[in-house]
Amino acid sequence: MAKLNIVLLEPEIPANTGNIGRTCVATGSRLHLIEPLGFRINEKELKRAGMDYWKDLDVTTYVNFEDFLDKNPGAKLYMATTKGRHVYTEVNYEPDCYLMFGKESAGIPEEILVKHEETAIRIPMVGDIRSLNLSNSVAIVLYEALRQNGFDHMQLEGNLHHLHW
Helix, strand or coil, X not given: CCCCEEEEECCCCHHHHHHXXXXXXXXXXXXXXXXXXXXXXXXXXXXXXXXXXXXXXXXXXXXXXXXXXXXXXXXXXXXXXXXXXXXXXXXXXXXXXXXXXXXXXXXXXXXXXXXHXXXXXXXXXXXCCCCCCHHHHHHHHHHHHHHHCCCCCCCCCCCHHHXXX
């Protein structure tokens, strides 16, 4: 069964992380948060943000990137960056790979990217736009990885009987 992993390096905006958490619950993916976070994760904050699904989320927090690497030895990491060598659809994602995204204001630091050049991926964009919204980027890449893995363990039919045409 595919159990994909989303890794957020120092996320700053709670709404983005909340949206990504919801996407992880909906897809059966794990969420990995690398500190420092730009917000607190506590009961009060989660309720205020309407994140009642957070209890269903498989989430792990790490003190820094080295802690993440130590606790996930051999993790196959794909790093999403506007500087990526490969378009995200050109990569073959393993069912247990890790899709990493940097913080909203700065992305993934250069010193980390240079060690992962071969697995740096990008989402094509036109013009001079700096980047897409973090939660949108995660959804785009995650669903491509899920598609490549046959949407393993996911309900494909949906609730079509609720539609009235």
